[in-house]
Amino acid sequence: MPELVHLLRQQDYGYLQIAAQLWGLTLTTREFPQACDELANLILDQARTEVFVEPLNDGDIKAIHSLVETGGRVLRSEFTRQFGTLREMGPGKRDRDHPFFKPASITENLFYRAIMGSAFFDTAAGPMEFTYIPSDLLENLRSWFKPEVNRNAAVIRSGDDTPGIQTDVHRSQITPGHPARPEEQLVKWLGSDQVLDDATTLLSAMRTGHGLIEDPRLLVLLQTAGLLEGRSINMIKVKDFLKSPRADAHAGLINAWRISSRFNELHLLPSLSCEGEWQNQPQATRSFLVRELGLVPVGKWWNLNSFISAIKKEHPDFQRPAGE
Numbered sequence: 063m064p065e066l067v068h069l070l071r072q073q074d075y076g077y078l079q080i081a082a083q084l085w086g087l088t089l090t091t092r093e094f095p096q097a098c099d100e101l102a103n104l105i106l107d108q109a110r111t112e113v114f115v116e117p118l119n120d121g122d123i124k125a126i127h128s129l130v131e132t133g134g135r136v137l138r139s140e141f142t143r144q145f146g147t148l149r150e151m152g153p154g155k156r157d158r159d160h161p162f163f164k165p166a167s168i169t170e171n172l173f174y175r176a177i178m179g180s181a182f183f184d185t186a187a188g189p190m191e192f193t194y195i196p197s198d199l200l201e202n203l204r205s206w207f208k209p210e211v212n213r214n215a216a217v218i219r220s221g222d223d224t225p226g227i228q229t230d231v232h233r234s235q236i237t238p239g240h241p242a243r244p245e246e247q248l249v250k251w252l253g254s255d256q257v258l259d260d261a262t263t264l265l266s267a268m269r270t271g272h273g274l275i276e277d278p279r280l281l282v283l284l285q286t287a288g289l290l291e292g293r294s295i296n297m298i299k300v301k302d303f304l305k306s307p308r309a310d311a312h313a314g315l316i317n318a319w320r321i322s323s324r325f326n327e328l329h330l331l332p333s334l335s336c337e338g339e340w341q342n343q344p345q346a347t348r349s350f351l352v353r354e355l356g357l358v359p360v361g362k363w364w365n366l367n368s369f370i371s372a373i374k375k376e377h378p379d380f381q382r383p384a385g386e
Contacts, residue, residue, distance in 0.1 A: 063134050063135055063181075063194045063195065063196060063197040063200065064179075064181065064194075064196060064197065065102070065196050065197055065198045066102040066105060066106060066176065066196035066198055066199050067098050067099060067102040068196070069176060069179040069196050070098040070101060070102055070176060071095070071098050072179065074094075074153050075092070075094050075097060076153050076156070076157055077153075077156075077174075078094075078097050078098065078101050080156075080162050080174055081101060081105075081174060081175060081176040082101055082104075084162065084174060084175050085104070085105060085110070085114055085175065085176075086114075087101065087104050087105075089101060101176070102198075105176065105199065106198055106199060106202060111199070111202040111203065111206065114175075115203070115206055121145070121168045122168055122171060122172060124168075125141075125144075125145045125168045125169070125172060126172070126177065126178075126195070126203060128141075128144075128145075129141075129178065129193070129194070129195050129200075130195070130200065130203050130204055134194055134195045134197065134200040135183070135192040135193065135194035135195070136192060136193055136194075137190065137191070137192055137193075137379075138180050138191045138192055138193045139191075139378075139379050141169065141193040142167075142169055142193070143378075145167060145168040145169045146166065146167020146168055146169045146170065147166075147167060147169060147170075148167070148169050148170050148173050148180075149161060149166055149170060161174070162174035169193070177195060177199065178193055178194060178195050179193075179194060179196070180192065180193050180194070181194060236357070236376075237357045237358060237359070238354055238357065238358075238368075238369050238372035238373055238376070239358075239364060239365055239366075239367075239368030239369035239370075239371070239372045240364075240368045241359075241362050241363065241364060241365065242362075242363040242364055242365045243365070246363075246365050247363050250363065251366070255308060255309075255312040257280070257283070257312070257315060258308060258311055258312055258315070260277070260280055261280065261283075261284060261289070261303075261315070262304070264276065264277075264280055264281070264284070265284070265289065265295060265300055268290075268293070268295060269295060278330055279330045282324065282325055282326075282330065283315060283318070283319060283325060285324070286318045286319060286322040286324050286325045287299075287303075287314060287315055287318035287319075288318070289303055319348075320348065320349075320352065321345065322344075322345060323343075323344060323345040325344060326342070326344040327344060327347075327348070328342055328344065328347075328381070329344075342381065342382075347380060347381055350377075350380055351373075351380075354369075354373065355369075
């Protein structure tokens with residue numbers, strides 16, 4: 063993460079004065095670059111950090127603790143969902159309205175105290191916006207937040223929750239949803255290998271030239287597995303597919319689907335029209351959902367609606383990891 067002086071240099075002199083006032087400090091220079099260095103050095107004094115953090119309210123402490131526990135950064139969308147948003151305003155409106163005296167959220171309160179900022183960091187899924195604590199301030203806060211301090215503070219889900227992204231932050235292993243209650247088990251959705259029968263029927267119809275209403279999803283799946291090249295049958299692979307034990311053939315289709323960036327479930331929804339040049343990341347989204355499904359206990363019936371609701375609540379942006 064950037065250091066504190068870097069965060070301060072993204073602001074203006076008025077912001078430096080506000081942060082200094084909230085820390086109980088006085089700037090001795092009006093030259094902006096020197097003022098950034100001066101304020102950073104004053105804030106980073108270890109004793110002053112502890113004196114400042116002690117009187118913060120429980121909400122502020124919880125938010126700081128969450129960031130410290132997650133390695134100093136978390137997706138901005140995740141952080142603001144739990145701790146509120148930062149009202150966007152220019153220096154003029156800020157200096158007239160004084161939002162730092164009556165912050166609308168914990169996020170806003172910590173922002174004006176220069177404890178946290180926002181920046182884009184590169185990830186495996188591309189640049190993504192994170193809320194972060196400057197790296198040098200983080201070191202001070204880590205020594206203050208010893209394991210026994212605020213031990214029960216909630217840790218925000220972040221980082222690894224994002225499809226295809228590997229970060230250095232903690233991920234809470236909470237199973238989405240709840241087990242199906244007895245009355246909810248009246249309707250059960252059973253897994254099956256019926257896709258093999260559908261695939262065989264489609265391949266046979268294409269081989270013999272008989273007309274058949276094609277399912278676009280099945281067509282793309284067979285192309286993904288290499289059984290079709292466009293609309294032409296790959297005779298060698300199809301022969302091996304038909305000769306394989308049913309379980310092996312089924313596993314082959316599943317594995318082809320799991321690793322494919324071509325099989326795009328979003329584009330294949332029957333009633334959805336995807337227009338324009340935007341792109342999504344089907345393989346990353348699929349990996350995320352498979353990982354979440356892997357948290358469901360083996361051998362138990364699980365309520366599907368509760369699973370979907372939990373994903374919607376905890377990860378509403380899983381389809382758009384970069385916030386687009």
